[in-house]
Amino acid sequence: MTDRFRDPAPGALLRGAGLYCDDIALPGALRVTFLRSDEPAGRIAALDCTEAEALPGVAAIHTGADVAHIGALPVNEVMPLEADCAFPILAQGAVQAVGQPVAAILAETRAQGFDAAEAILLDIDAEAPPPPEAVASRDWHAGAPAAEMARAACRVSARIAHPRTAPLSLETRQIAVRPAAGGRLTIWHSTQTPHRTRSHLARMLGLDPARLRVIAPDVGGAFGMKASLYPEEVYCVWAAHRLGRPVRWSATRSEDFLSATHGRGIEMTGTLALDAEGRFTALEADIAAPLGHWLPNSALIPGWNAARILPGGYDIDALRVSARLSRENRAATGIYRGAGRPEAAALMERLVDKAARASGRDPFDLRIRNLPAPGDLPKSTATGQTLDSGDYAGALRRLREVSDYDARREAQQRRRAEGALVGLGVAFFLEPSGEGWESARVTLGAEGRAHVASGSSAQGQARARSYAAIAGEALGLAPDQVDVSFGDTLTDPEGIGAVASRSTAIGGSAVFEACRAVHAAQEAGETLPITRETRYETSGQAWGYGAYLVQLSVDPETGAPSVEAAFCVDDAGRVINAASVAGQIIGGFAQGLGAALMEAVRFDASGQLLTASLMDYAAPRAGDMPPVTLAEMQTPSPMNALGAKGVGEAGTIGAPAAILNAAIDALAPLGVEELQMPLTSLTLWQAMTRARQE
Ligand code: SMO
Structure with missing residues (x-):
């Protein structure tokens, strides 16, 4: 990603030719280190940063009160929320999970940040974690499952407790922020959804989205874990804006295990009824999905998906499925591949x-x-x-x-x-x-090359090659005559992003439709260069x-x-x-x-x-x-x-x-x-x- 076009050559990322967030040169950037809770619950009895603030290289240290005004992260409400969803950037007087950020240190080097974290006096009055709190629930009903169960020729039950899993992207969470005159911010973010990063940051921080430029450079794996903003990342953007200095953070592997979203964790029980001919007559299931101490944008999606998709492709007319999502004092859960x-x-x-x-x-x-x-x-x-x-x-x-x-x-x-x-x-x-929309802008130039700009980005899925193939076929060009760009909110059109296996189906359809519009304009006699932008909406x-x-x-x-x-x-x-x-x-x-x-x-x-x-x-x-x-x-x-x-x-x-x-x-x-x-x-x-x- 050394220029604005994505390298469509196969294997570029495998050869180490990628440019990741932490590779972005940002002279004078302050490194962020987080001091994290080592208790799952408790009141913060003492938090004294005086000694740490005086250490060499430390520019500033912030705690909960400094960021209490920052707005909540929007949650994708595929089910109605039954509880309020606080989004503490840094712990506010009490901690809710091991690994929750309590204080943030801005220092010239990572080592200085680690030293400062050790010099902060933090005293937590540990408490027993509260029982899980209901956050969202929904029931699906069809037919008369109880009656079908009662008269079934055969009934079987099963229980599956999916362990929590770590998405484990090779590249950990990364963000780099460069402020400029007029309150402008350029944000390099290891994300699947750069446009979402921009709109959510603008909303939470009360900033004009037109002043935010979000760039997703090459992203070293994401798997759903990078489709939502993290408290740590919002802090970095706020701090760069507040201090007027570049700020960057890259999570250690342990920080990702501790505080990146986990997948799965869902417990399910179900009963399936069959008639004497072996036809499925009824299905009943209960789904308990754990949410962590804060809700990422995608928090409700796994439990909702597990429920609505459960009967699979099978013909089952009578059904009851209940999903219960509840918050516990642990790291957040969110979407993870599937x-x-x-x-x-x-x-x-x-x-x-x-x-x-x-x-x-x-x-x-x-x-x-x-x-x-x-x-x-x-x-x-x-x-x-x-x-x-x-x-x-x-x-x-x-x-x-x-x-x-x-x-x-x-x-x-x-x-x-x-x-x-x-x-x-x-x-x-x-x-x-996924359903909904994606957009694309296609320019056919006089020199026989086309440029495709997509709102849908990528994390190593060879997206540029797929989009070049779609555009090449639609415009009568070879794929290598098509340049593809994505992942930059300034230069590329609005998009949802690389989630839910949607990018070829929807992002690719947007590219195809924009190419058809360019082709039609060319046939009608318009002279090159011709540009068309499409916002493509799926039928379902x-x-x-x-x-x-x-x-x-x-x-x-x-x-x-x-x-x-x-x-x-x-x-x-x-x-x-x-x-x-x-x-x-x-x-x-x-x-x-x-x-x-x-x-x-x-x-x-x-x-x-x-x-x-x-x-x-x-x-x-x-x-x-x-x-x-x-x-x-x-x-x-x-x-x-x-x-x-x-x-x-x-x-x-x-x-x-x-x-x-x-x-x-x-x-x-x-x-x-x-x-x-x-x-x-x-x-x-x-x-x-x-x-x-x-
Ligand atoms: S779990 Mo995916 O990135 O929708």
Whole structure:
């Protein structure tokens, strides 16, 4: 990102040719260090910064009272809020979580900031954390689920407690702020949503958005964790504006574990009823989603998504789903790749697998029996969602074929007879991509090149290549004759951003429509250069979907799991960039595998974070990945101009559900019926040991 055009050359980021927030030269910038609470609850009895303020290099230290006037962060109210949502930039008289910023130090160097933090006298009267407080709730009802449950031929129940997970972007949270004359601020922010950063900052700080320029340079991973502003970041912008000096902050890895948003953490229970023919007749579920001590913009989305997506693609007329979101004295939770979709898929697919076992049916046949035929779409679900297009049963048939399922079942029986613990797990899932709008501005120049400016940015998804391909095809140019820019609120048009698997479907459709307008103007005789800007609105959500199969074995002695093979059938609608789609599925699968097998943010009973470094928090390595066989379906979505569907979260949604089902299938001969993620060797060994004793 050395000039305003994104490098469309493949591998530029992998070669270290990126320019990240912390690479931006900002002479004279003050580094911010936060002194954080080491208690989950308590009153601040003493906070004395006098000694620290006198240390070399320290320009200023701020505490709660200095920033008490800053407005609250807007929360995306997909459910009505039932509690007030304070957004303390720095603790106001009391602390609510371990890791909450209490004081902020502006110093010339990071080391001086650390020294000053140690010299601050902070005394917290620790208290027991209060019980969780209800923040939002919603119920979905259809038909008569209680009556259907009562007369069902078969009922199965399951409970899934998703551990909290850390999004773990390679680049931690970063921000750099440069003030200029007239109250202008240039803000480099490692974000998925630069326009949102600008509008929310303007609102919270009472600044004119026209004076704020937000630039998302290359972003080293985000996964939903960088779609909202953090208290630390708002502080940096306020401090630069207040002091008239450049300010920057980059989180340490431990600070990200402590105070970046966590994903998942949702607990779900559900019951599925079947009639004698194996048709699903009713579903009931309860979803409890933990929120942290403050609410990021996306706080309510995972619980809401988990509920509305839960029945998946299955035909179920009678349903009750209840979602309860409550605040606790811990780090905030927010969206993380999948954002409720993996939670929904894990519970639903566990219920379906249990139902297959309980009713003596084949897991593929039972799923196919309960999915709509292609001619039945579009259709409304019992939670009020409109599924746009696809061949769901066809995806399962395709999976059965590409995975050679029947031969694999036979091989499984042979290995079992020899004492092996090996399982096969199937999962079918949906991936709604976002709705709403994105914009694009396209200029066709006289020199035979085009420039595409998009409001939708990227974090290494090869977005520039996809947009160049879309524009090239629409304008009759080669992709390398198209320059693409995004991520700068000054030069690029307004946009929502790179969230919810929406960027190709909606951002790409905006590019396509702007190109069509340019082309039409050219045909009508307008002379070059021709510029057109489009604000493109989707007709509704495009629902990607997939069917995955995982083969997993468990070491009978140690419980160590090994994912031996994986097969992924995905329908991303019309595919623009096949390499990018494959990369998304494989990368997403790796994150899903991590959540299924090893990842968990752990707190002790007193609220202390036990997993504050990569020494304590396991993340998947290349060696943990199985060979993954990809197969695609392409059913264009009628919901956008390109016919594209989201696929950025697919692997993360399908992998945990399939892995969980495979692990339970592996241990089924011992009588194991339930396992909770992460499926570490300890978890599996304990389940095996308990089962052998019974
Ligand atoms: S979890 Mo995504 O960045 O919507």
